[in-house]
Structure formats: structure tokens, C-alpha cells
Amino acid sequence: xxxxxxxxxxxxxxxxxxxxxxxxxxxxxxxxxxxxxxxxxxxxxxxxxxxxxxxxxxxxxxxxxxxxxxxxxxxxxxxxxxxxxxxxxxxxxxxxxxxxxxxxxxxxxxxxxxxxxxxxxxxxxxxxxxxxxxxxxxxxxxxxxxxxxxxxxxxxxx
Numbered sequence: 001x002x003x004x005x006x007x008x009x010x011x012x013x014x015x016x017x018x019x020x021x022x023x024x025x026x027x028x029x030x031x032x033x034x035x036x037x038x039x040x041x042x043x044x045x046x047x048x049x050x051x052x053x054x055x056x057x058x059x060x061x062x063x064x065x066x067x068x069x070x071x072x073x074x075x076x077x078x079x080x081x082x083x084x085x086x087x088x089x090x091x092x093x094x095x096x097x098x099x100x101x102x103x104x105x106x107x108x109x110x111x112x113x114x115x116x117x118x119x120x121x122x123x124x125x126x127x128x129x130x131x132x133x134x135x136x137x138x139x140x141x142x143x144x145x146x147x148x149x150x151x152x153x154x155x156x157x158x
Contacts, residue, residue, distance in 0.1 A: 009038060009039070009040065009041060009042035009043070010029060010033065010038070010042075011042070011106050011107045011108070011124065012032075012036065012042065012043040012045050012107050013029040013030075013032040013033040013036060013038065013043065014029050014124070014125040014126070015087055015107050015108065015109050015125060016029075016032050016036075016050075016053070016054075017029040017032055017125065018109050018123065018125040018126075019059075019085045019087075019109065019154055020057060022085065023057075023059070023085075025057050027057075029125075032053070035053065036049065036053060042105065045089075045107075045148065046148055047061070047062070047063045047148075047152070050152060054154060054157075055157060058156060058157050059154055059155065059156060059157055060154075060155060060156075060157045060158075061087075061152045061153055061154045061155065062152070062153055062155075063148075063150055063151070063152055063153075064150055064151045064152075064153065065141065065143055065147075065149065065150035065151075066138050066141060066150060066151070069118070069134050069135055069138060072120075072134060072137075072138055072151075073113075073115065073134070075151060075153075076110070076113040076120070077113070077115075079151075079153045080110065080112065080113060083155065083156060084153060084154065084155050085109065085110075085153075085154040086109070086110035086151050086152065086153050086154070087107055087108070087109060087110070087151065087152040087154065088107065088108050088109075088110050088120075088122060088137065088141070088150075088151055088152075089105070089106070089107045089141070089146075089148055089149050089150060089151075089152065090106060090107075090108075090137060090140040090141045090149050091103050091104060091105065091106070091140045091141075091142070091145045091146070091149065092104040092105070092106035092140070094136075094139060094140040094142075094145070095132060095136060095137065095140040103145050103146065105146060105148075105149075108122035108123060108124050109122065109123045109124075109125065110122060110151070111123050111129065113134075114131075117131075118133060118134045118135070119131040119132065119133060119134065120132055120134055120137055
């Protein structure tokens, strides 16, 4: 896995590569970026585009936009299980407190949820792991920023 994450626009292909490799599907971020038509400002992803790509690999996904901390707790409890992977799409500028930068669309892989700390641990592939406050992440997924923000749960296609 090459370290493309230094460039913000690579977050979507790197997250997809991370998930596919966990499922022992060989690919690389460069091929994913080409297929998903990486542009100067990143990939203009949505649920249909992600599903079109994932179905080629025996996977599918659904989108959930949380409406509060309790809903996010329940979603993660129910969906963060073996065989599933979760992508988080959010406003990175809000999450980091860099509001002056406006909206910076970003995607990370959800690794785990610590309910006692109310933290969600994310990964920016290839290896940057970090914990974020559940409330802050929910606020960074505000649909007023972008209706595509939220969680994308990746599951085996039935």
C-alpha cells in the first residue's frame, strides 16, 4: 500500500483498498483511483458509485446518516462485526477544528467503538489510527455540509 494519503484526494481509494485487502482481495489504490476517476479534488463518491465498484468484488454497501449519538451507538453496535466494514464520510475541517478551511470532504475506515469513552477509532490508510469523540464525529457528518456524509456499511453481497 503506497502512502498516497499525504494527498487529501486519495482517501477514498485508500479506504477501499484497505477494506478489500482485509477481505483478501488483491488490488491497489492506484487501480481503484483510475476506475473511480480520481480528479484533482478527489473522488466525487456517492452510494451508487461505491456499490457499482464493490459489487465487482462480491460486496455491497448501504448508507446511514446518524441523527444523534444514540443512533450512532446502536448502528456501530449492530454493524461493526466480523465480515462487515464501515467507512465514515465527514467534514475533516469540522472534526479538526479548522473551520476557516470550510468543508474538507474526507473518508476514513471505522476500526472500533469504545462505548465507555464515547470514542470512535478511525484509520486513514495506510496506518494513521486516531480516536475521535462520538459527538464531534456526528457533528462533522452534518448533512447540511453534504448529504453524502455518514457511515457506509460494506457487507458481503447476498
